[in-house]
Amino acid sequence: MEILYRSTRSNAVASASQAILKGLSEDGGLFVPEKIPALDKTLQELSTMTYQEVAYEVMKLFLTDFTEEELKNCIANAYDSKFDTEVIAPLAEAGGAYYLELFHGKTIAFKDMALSILPHLMITSAKKNHADKDIVILTATSGDTGKAALAGFADVPGTKIIVFYPKNGVSPIQEKQMVTQKGDNTLVVGIHGNFDDAQTGVKKLFSDKDLEKEMADKGYQFSSANSINIGRLVPQIVYYVYAYAQLLAEGKIAAGEKINAAVPTGNFGNILAAFYAKNMGLPINKLICASNENKVLYDFFSTGEYDRNRDFVLTSSPSMDILISSNLERLIYRIAGDNPEKTEALMKALSGEGKYEITSEMKEKLDDFYGNFAKEEEAFGKIKALYEDTGYVIDTHTAVASAVYDKYKASTGDKDTLTVIASTASPFKFARSVMQAVDPKYGDAVWGDFELVDELSKLANVEVPEAVEEIRSASVRHTAICEKDGMKDVVRDFLKL
Numbered sequence: 001m002e003i004l005y006r007s008t009r010s011n012a013v014a015s016a017s018q019a020i021l022k023g024l025s026e027d028g029g030l031f032v033p034e035k036i037p038a039l040d041k042t043l044q045e046l047s048t049m050t051y052q053e054v055a056y057e058v059m060k061l062f063l064t065d066f067t068e069e070e071l072k073n074c075i076a077n078a079y080d081s082k083f084d085t086e087v088i089a090p091l092a093e094a095g096g097a098y099y100l101e102l103f104h105g106k107t108i109a110f111k112d113m114a115l116s117i118l119p120h121l122m123i124t125s126a127k128k129n130h131a132d133k134d135i136v137i138l139t140a141t142s143g144d145t146g147k148a149a150l151a152g153f154a155d156v157p158g159t160k161i162i163v164f165y166p167k168n169g170v171s172p173i174q175e176k177q178m179v180t181q182k183g184d185n186t187l188v189v190g191i192h193g194n195f196d197d198a199q200t201g202v203k204k205l206f207s208d209k210d211l212e213k214e215m216a217d218k219g220y221q222f223s224s225a226n227s228i229n230i231g232r233l234v235p236q237i238v239y240y241v242y243a244y245a246q247l248l249a250e251g252k253i254a255a256g257e258k259i260n261a262a263v264p265t266g267n268f269g270n271i272l273a274a275f276y277a278k279n280m281g282l283p284i285n286k287l288i289c290a291s292n293e294n295k296v297l298y299d300f301f302s303t304g305e306y307d308r309n310r311d312f313v314l315t316s317s318p319s320m321d322i323l324i325s326s327n328l329e330r331l332i333y334r335i336a337g338d339n340p341e342k343t344e345a346l347m348k349a350l351s352g353e354g355k356y357e358i359t360s361e362m363k364e365k366l367d368d369f370y371g372n373f374a375k376e377e378e379a380f381g382k383i384k385a386l387y388e389d390t391g392y393v394i395d396t397h398t399a400v401a402s403a404v405y406d407k408y409k410a411s412t413g414d415k416d417t418l419t420v421i422a423s424t425a426s427p428f429k430f431a432r433s434v435m436q437a438v439d440p441k442y443g444d445a446v447w448g449d450f451e452l453v454d455e456l457s458k459l460a461n462v463e464v465p466e467a468v469e470e471i472r473s474a475s476v477r478h479t480a481i482c483e484k485d486g487m488k489d490v491v492r493d494f495l496k497l
């Protein structure tokens with residue numbers, strides 16, 4: 001059955017490949033599948049499959065205009081030896097929960113799960129639609145998307161990639177990873193502003209008609225590698241299904257038994273993928289939405305009001321320092337009864353007054369979710385306690401989810417449902433904060449970033465990942481910095497418009 005994609009803000013319709021190529025609908029809306037397909041393999045069948053096989057079974061249901069051969073090629077090219085484990089997304093049991101390690105790809109954060117396949121999906125989509133223009137990927141990053149997208153698109157023929165990141169809003173390792181990126185088709189720019197400024201600027205460029213025309217004349221078209229692209233969302237559904245299948249294969253659960261999924265959330269992409277997995281028929285009880293001190297989502301789930309009018313807090317989980325969670329728009333559309341007018345009105349209020357409130361009827365449809373947040377000291381305390389109890393070291397983002405899971409257990413009394421916590425980054429990527437959490441002495445500025453990496457390796461008894469080794473001595477290739485309102489000029493210069 002063919003699945004079409006509808007804009008959340010109008011009646012615009014696209015095939016899967018068109019939606020992947022465009023990224024965002026012309027009206028500024030996000031593409032959503034017109035219905036969520038049901039899994040057509042049993043959980044038992046899925047439990048005998050490899051990651052790549054599960055990926056095919058899930059993705060074929062959404063990307064219905066891809067042929068079997070096209071999709072299997074994309075999957076084979078993405079989930080290969082770039083990952084440092086054959087199972088791609090292993091589960092680690094520690095402290096009474098299962099950590100789904102989504103950081104075994106090239107840039108050691110969960111963004112690799114989708115961004116290692118997105119370039120292949122995009123090139124295939126371009127061919128299918130006889131697109132004659134080069135694709136320019138324009139991306140705002142809170143740290144991890146940028147590097148994962150750069151790694152995916154570097155030197156891919158027919159593409160260029162431009163990444164904007166908040167100059168003072170990413171970890172030292174994250175920044176070093178990005179500014180050392182090779183590939184003549186890549187550009188990395190720090191902006192004076194926070195992630196929301198970068199994301200808003202990128203959205204503006206996407207809807208700039210003059211720029212679009214100038215680019216078309218030179219043979220370019222924009223697309224997006226941000227999680228607003230359904231080509232990122234769909235591959236993220238896979239690992240929830242795979243995690244369930246693994247738990248079943250290992251006899252940890254019975255077929256049909258419900259599990260919880262706890263997800264450290266920023267742009268609401270990862271947890272939305274879990275929600276889609278649930279709607280495909282995966283037995284999920286609660287979707288535990290974990291925020292850091294930028295707790296706009298927690299407030300939304302508690303009150304029904306989304307309000308971004310507040311101070312932006314820089315935390316030690318920078319990839320979650322977000323006040324405008326773009327993918328929430330897809331959930332809003334859904335609970336508004338797939339109504340584009342209602343969704344557009346709310347999103348207009350968000351960009352105008354910075355807030356909106358949903359109706360009580362809509363709020364009732366949020367029962368699948370439990371929202372809470374963890375303060376800095378709670379996340380740090382969790383890293384330390386888990387390490388001391390089990391020897392297992394988690395990163396600062398994962399720690400937010402783990403701390404929130406503890407709150408969930410305490411407040412609901414649900415202590416028995418097996419819970420999978422999405423572990424979204426390797427602790428090596430945030431070595432400074434992680435080591436400081438374990439022992440405050442590492443907070444001292446005398447410790448260099450790579451010294452801390454080596455200390456962490458000893459402490460956790462885990463080898464330093466290749467992704468970190470390779471930037472130890474890499475030279476900086478990108479030094480550009482711009483103001484919030486200077487982003488358009490940067491793009492025009494790079495493309496020689």
Ligand SMILES: *Cc1c(COP(=O)(O)O)cnc(C)c1O
Binds near residue numbers: 111266268269271424
């Ligand atoms: C991007 C990111 C998140 C947030 O994921 P969303 O899909 O934006 O909610 C959490 N943790 C890490 C390490 C990330 O890179």
